[in-house]
């Protein structure tokens with residue numbers, strides 16, 4: 710088993726008034742470390758679309774404005790689409806009740822609700838984790854596929870660095886084969902539009 714995420718995202722205290730919430734996208738990408746707040750998928754590949762989620766859905770906002778940075782989450786399309794306007798408490802101030810509802814991904818305890826298997830599959834660890842897991846469809850295979858590609862990408866870079874220090878033609882050829890396979894896989898995923 711692996712930990713769900715290595716680092717927790719933290720929103721800066723951004724209070725700039727903007728004309729539309731999308732203007733916050735660059736700041737969100739930075740604060741969420743280029744990862745989906747909900748599933749922790751990385752935003753490196755263009756086949757994984759990234760959007761902005763309103764943590765408290767817009768229809769339940771009373772005092773929070775739709776452009777307030779504090780309520781925005783950098784999210785992959787899969788999580789954003791699955792979450793939609795789900796908000797069981799119907800109250801902007803109460804995020805969850807009786808193990809139903811959401812935990813803000815910028816809270817450190819968000820990480821404690823899930824774990825990952827050695828092949829990147831997300832699993833819930835708590836009751837509210839189970840609720841969020843179902844609500845955001847964190848069981849979808851794309852989460853483990855994206856995790857595996859990121860691992861592979863990292864490994865290829867590591868091997869490349871080793872090869873720079875110690876040239877080894879056989880290993881270099883194997884790396885090239887692996888890299889080609891990786892690119893094909895990436896292209897296939899792109900055309901299937903996960």
Ligand SMILES: [Zn+2]
Pocket residue numbers: 745746747748749750784785786787788789
């Ligand atoms: Zn996601």
